[in-house]
Amino acid sequence: MSERIRILFVDDEERILRSLALQFRRDYEVLTESDPQRALQRLQHESVHVLVSDQRMPGMSGAELLAAAQQIAPQTLRILLTGYSDLDAAVAALNNGGIFRYLTKPWDAQEMAFTLRQAGELALRQAPAAAASSLGEVAQTAAPLQLLLLDDDPQTLAVVAEFCVSGGHRLLRAANLAQALQWLNQEPIDLLVSDLHLAGEDSVPLLKTLARLHPRLLSLVVTPFQDTQALLKLINEAQIFRYLPKPIRKGLFDKGLQAAAAQAQLLRSQPAERIQRLPQAPRDEPEKERVGSLLGMLGRLRERLSA
Amino acid sequence: MNTAPALAKLLRTVQPLSVNTSISAVAECFLQAQHSRFLSLPLVDEAGRPCGLISRYALQNIFMQRFGRDLWGNKPISEVMNPQPLLVCLDTRLEEAARQITAQLQSPIRDDFMLVDSQGRYCGLGTVLDVLKAMESRVGQRNRVLRQALIDLKESQVQLVQSEKMASLGQMVAGVAHELNTPLGYVTNNVQLLRELSQPLLQLAADQAELADCLADPDCSETRLAAALEAAASSRAQAAPELLAEDLQQLFADTGYGLGQIAELVVGLKDFARLDRAMSEQVDLNECIRSALLIARNNLKDKAEVLQQLAELPAIACAPSQINQVLLNLLNNAAQAIDGFGRIQVKSWAEAEHVLVSIEDSGRGMSAEVQKRIFDPFFTTKAVGEGTGLGLSISFKIIQDHGGSIRVASVPGRGTRFVLRLPQRQRAELKRSA
Numbered sequence: 001m002s003e004r005i006r007i008l009f010v011d012d013e014e015r016i017l018r019s020l021a022l023q024f025r026r027d028y029e030v031l032t033e034s035d036p037q038r039a040l041q042r043l044q045h046e047s048v049h050v051l052v053s054d055q056r057m058p059g060m061s062g063a064e065l066l067a068a069a070q071q072i073a074p075q076t077l078r079i080l081l082t083g084y085s086d087l088d089a090a091v092a093a094l095n096n097g098g099i100f101r102y103l104t105k106p107w108d109a110q111e112m113a114f115t116l117r118q119a120g121e122l123a124l125r126q127a128p129a130a131a132a133s134s135l136g137e138v139a140q141t142a143a144p145l146q147l148l149l150l151d152d153d154p155q156t157l158a159v160v161a162e163f164c165v166s167g168g169h170r171l172l173r174a175a176n177l178a179q180a181l182q183w184l185n186q187e188p189i190d191l192l193v194s195d196l197h198l199a200g201e202d203s204v205p206l207l208k209t210l211a212r213l214h215p216r217l218l219s220l221v222v223t224p225f226q227d228t229q230a231l232l233k234l235i236n237e238a239q240i241f242r243y244l245p246k247p248i249r250k251g252l253f254d255k256g257l258q259a260a261a262a263q264a265q266l267l268r269s270q271p272a273e274r275i276q277r278l279p280q281a282p283r284d285e286p287e288k289e290r291v292g293s294l295l296g297m298l299g300r301l302r303e304r305l306s307a
Numbered sequence: 308m309n310t311a312p313a314l315a316k317l318l319r320t321v322q323p324l325s326v327n328t329s330i331s332a333v334a335e336c337f338l339q340a341q342h343s344r345f346l347s348l349p350l351v352d353e354a355g356r357p358c359g360l361i362s363r364y365a366l367q368n369i370f371m372q373r374f375g376r377d378l379w380g381n382k383p384i385s386e387v388m389n390p391q392p393l394l395v396c397l398d399t400r401l402e403e404a405a406r407q408i409t410a411q412l413q414s415p416i417r418d419d420f421m422l423v424d425s426q427g428r429y430c431g432l433g434t435v436l437d438v439l440k441a442m443e444s445r446v447g448q449r450n451r452v453l454r455q456a457l458i459d460l461k462e463s464q465v466q467l468v469q470s471e472k473m474a475s476l477g478q479m480v481a482g483v484a485h486e487l488n489t490p491l492g493y494v495t496n497n498v499q500l501l502r503e504l505s506q507p508l509l510q511l512a513a514d515q516a517e518l519a520d521c522l523a524d525p526d527c528s529e530t531r532l533a534a535a536l537e538a539a540a541s542s543r544a545q546a547a548p549e550l551l552a553e554d555l556q557q558l559f560a561d562t563g564y565g566l567g568q569i570a571e572l573v574v575g576l577k578d579f580a581r582l583d584r585a586m587s588e589q590v591d592l593n594e595c596i597r598s599a600l601l602i603a604r605n606n607l608k609d610k611a612e613v614l615q616q617l618a619e620l621p622a623i624a625c626a627p628s629q630i631n632q633v634l635l636n637l638l639n640n641a642a643q644a645i646d647g648f649g650r651i652q653v654k655s656w657a658e659a660e661h662v663l664v665s666i667e668d669s670g671r672g673m674s675a676e677v678q679k680r681i682f683d684p685f686f687t688t689k690a691v692g693e694g695t696g697l698g699l700s701i702s703f704k705i706i707q708d709h710g711g712s713i714r715v716a717s718v719p720g721r722g723t724r725f726v727l728r729l730p731q732r733q734r735a736e737l738k739r740s741a
Contacts, residue, residue, distance in 0.1 A: 023496060
């Protein structure tokens with residue numbers, strides 16, 4: 001008998017909570033809180049597999065709640081459910097709260113059910129591993145990582161190069177997507193730093209492909225674009241690790257790289273079957289095709305990963 | 308030659324006289340037709356360098372003396388000339404030339420001035436009248452340019468006011484659209500749930516109808532009756548109407564409430580905009596406050612607790628959509644002034660001649676320097692792109708046009724309080740503003 005999955009919904013509108021509870025009480029153990037502070041207290045004492053939070057609440061934003069929840073209960077999968085498409089909130093929820101999905105209100109009942117099922121599965125699989133090790137210890141015994149840079153901006157290069165030199169990591173660069181595919185087929189890559197465009201090509205399909213194919217790989221996106229819809233897709237379909245604005249702010253970028261390195265070390269220490277991503281499939285048809293063909297082109301990477 | 312065209316145009320060619328010319332000969336020269344328009348004639352040395360000017364005025368003084376011509380006529384002109392004439396270089400700008408001329412010439416004007424090249428050589432004469440005419444036409448030109456600039460400025464001001472209006476309208480619409488998503492979220496979900504929950508109820512109704520048919524039919528076979536009984540019992544267990552009742556009630560109540568919320572927001576949006584009438588006689592400012600609070604709710608709810616203390620107010624004449632714009636602006640500013648979670652207090656009260664509204668926040672507050680400038684157009688403390696810097700200056704103008712006043716009191720670190728004061732009765736000639 002498998003463990004019953006516990007889902008905590010947080011929203012200052014009680015009717016949202018009642019509606020969600022009624023929808024999911026048959027399949028899960030549903031907990032609800034209308035006060036984010038109380039939700040945090042609850043997380044201290046109870047184990048929760050999936051946390052779904054609203055963004056705009058009095059006293060604490062959803063992004064803040066999810067960031068605090070990540071500290072208290074890192075094994076809990078975090079989802080933001082909001083009626084506001086707000087870039088700052090999405091960036092904060094991703095960069096500080098490490099969210100699994102960004103969902104919007106009104107939500108589609110079936111899609112929500114599907115997302116929660118995926119989240120529940122992942123949470124069950126990851127729970128024992130996350131409990132076993134803490135980030136700090138792993139980082140101490142760090143082996144060098146391999147970082148692939150897909151951005152010809154000299155500013156990005158400067159920060160990434162400095163990070164690689166000081167951390168003893170290996171920096172690989174690709175001038176175009178074909179070269180990037182070559183590297184990915186040849187070398188085990190841990191971190192990917194990428195703009196959304198490389199030499200005039202759209203690199204988003206590659207990010208989405210890698211999220212499906214290569215769950216250990218962590219992607220950091222650096223981009224001058226401020227598009228909430230595009231970011232939502234990157235979160236849900238490419239499961240990127242960080243979204244960093246250009247022009248680059250070195251402190252923020254460095255922190256992101258450090259966190260990614262620590263996370264990559266943690267993932268290395270875990271057996272492959274524990275690590276899974278479950279990104280949403282791309283909605284956009286041409287993009288879906290592109291992801292399909294990229295999956296083909298990365299055949300050698302797939303072989304190596306399944307070996 | 309590389310001279311400023313302005314002065315070159317004023318240059319009048321006059322054959323200069325030698326300083327040794329006799330006074331009588333110079334007087335003859337003055338009488339020649341081509342010299343009639345000049346007040347003075349130029350005198351140069353052998354090298355052609357300007358030495359002085361001799362004016363009609365000086366000669367008149369000599370010849371009006373008794374025996375003047377006999378006594379002075381044969382003397383060289385150098386003895387009576389003005390040895391320090393006004394010299395203006397040809398490449399001087401017109402304004403600078405005018406400045407030099409007015410600084411040196413005396414009243415009444417007796418002299419012309421000499422135009423020289425950059426080496427100081429004599430080129431010709433210039434007259435004050437020509438300079439005046441040139442200056443006048445230049446001033447006229449400047450005026451035309453200024454008038455055009457003023458027209459352009461007024462147009463762009465109208466555009467800015469309009470774009471500020473559009474920006475706040477857009478912000479408001481986006482806010483309300485997002486606000487709609489919350490009730491829309493649970494109403495949509497609830498309808499889906501009601502559909503799912505009603506399926507077993509319909510099944511139960513069908514099975515019970517079949518059972519009733521069986522019971523009413525004397526020819527009904529035992530097996531059919533047994534099957535009908537079993538079906539009814541199982542669908543009853545499935546539907547569990549006793550347990551369902553509470554859920555259904557809650558779902559319907561929540562759904563109804565959500566639809567009410569959606570309707571309220573839509574009506575609020577319509578009330579707020581009130582594009583149908585600009586000026587209204589009977590406006591309850593409390594209605595405006597409630598309307599603005601409803602529209603601003605999504606910007607306020609995660610920033611502050613809103614306390615309302617609204618006293619009963621006499622109806623006043625005003626343009627409600629404009630007053631709403633002012634109130635929304637003040638509420639949004641209040642929310643933006645708060646770090647973390649704070650308090651916004653909205654009060655209204657009536658005095659003998661006026662109706663007053665105050666909006667007070669527990670935010671950052673403002674320094675005295677900032678307070679002095681907040682109503683200035685384009686002054687903003689917000690980041691580039693976040694504010695036009697026009698919100699408060701437009702609010703000020705709206706309240707002023709209503710014959711009212713807007714005052715501010717602020718303590719850094721404690722908060723800010725705005726007080727609107729509007730007259731209960733409007734003057735008849737009240738202006739209709741933008």
